[in-house]
Amino acid sequence: MILEVKNLTMKFDNKEIFRDINFKLEPGSMTALLGPNGTGKTTLINILMKLLIPTGGSFKFSDDVKLGYVPQFRNIDSEYPLSIKSFVALNTPFFKNKQVKQTIQEELEEVHLADIQNIRMGEASGGQKQRAYLAQALLDKPNMIILDEATASLDPVAKEELMQLITHLNQKHQMTVLFVTHDLPLAKRFMKEYLYLNHGKIEQGKMGDFVGDYE
């Protein structure tokens, strides 16, 4: 088990987001966290990332977990000055040794950005930006990655490319994937398991067996 969530409850003031949710994730699993917009998917992720404190319950990652996280929104406007490479390398020391430089290069290649690493992030396409966010999260060599609505604003080609990349990370590097999305057809094509969060409850199962209709 890489993650165990027990009786997790979250309230904002008087509004209950979810109550007593329980689930477990296995190492190497590839899970879609599904649910309509506004059901608390991002809230759940923020709790798992320790950015929010839950009102009740607990969760535990396995001791050997190394988490990578790609949040839903970023402030990168068209005037943003850093190159893709510099952006990916933000979480590294100012003076980089050979090994750090090599890791940056490896991750840029992993996400197919090595050829365009010197263009500015502000000038990159949505898909390229999203892959740069992913590369930045991969720099610490995580064994589990959480992506929040990573495909939400992408065109079909960029979506396909990103999903194949995530599949590759899962299959070739045995990375555990938790992929937050409200895009059901996409999840059905690429994910193996699902967590379905709606009306404050969560259910878990194999992606092929999912019959929820978001009502």
Added chain:
Amino acid sequence: MFEFVFMRYAFLASTFIAITCGVVGVYVVARNYSFLAHTLSEIGFAGAAFGVFLGIDPLWGMLLFTLLGSVSVGELSLHSDQKESSISAISALFIGLGVLFLAISNANSRYATSILFGSIIGVDKEGVIRLVALSVIVLLLLGLVQRQLNFDSFDHIGAVAHGVKVGLVSFVFLISLAMAVSIGSQIVGSLLVFILLTLPASSARYLGKSVPSMLLWAVGIALVGVWLGLYLGFITNWPVTFFIAMIEVVIYLVVYFIHLIRHKL
């Protein structure tokens, strides 16, 4: 002109000030703190006037006020919905106080002029040592948090997601900014210190694509401005601040138009 001791002091002090303001400026612009830098310079004016009123060196009054101001205004601007209007109110308060302190201290108008417009030519040996020491402290402070500061300034959301202590980074940066405002005011004056804190860094955003290259460009452009400004001031007897302001504006406009032509045509 280097046969004059005061010019040697002026060059030495402004070199360190330009380096400090260039470096700090990169983060001021990246964090969208230009307006805050401007407010801090007004708070600095009040602090300097307070120093004159107490009969101590204006620099200490300035440091005291900008340090207090930067941390409180910084908090306010991060958390308040009415960011701009609350900062404007604080500016008004401090400019008012500055005028009052100057009036009740019976200082002559030379003091007010040198606080507002700078007086690098008047800096003595002790002043130079103080400015260099303060510059080094600012650079060391930023060096201590450089990794987190780069991450937070250029990708705040990513830094939060990575568990970077952004509150601490912001606090250290605000202290550095306050010190940079105080020392920068010594050459260009509190009225125009935000020139050195924003224009070289804004130009550098168009020229550099990595944090180190932006830092180098910003420092380089700030240095060109103060060196050339001092030289032109020396040979023409016009105010150094005027030349520094013009040089920085011209460099910014040239870089900006080149950027426009390259990207829009």
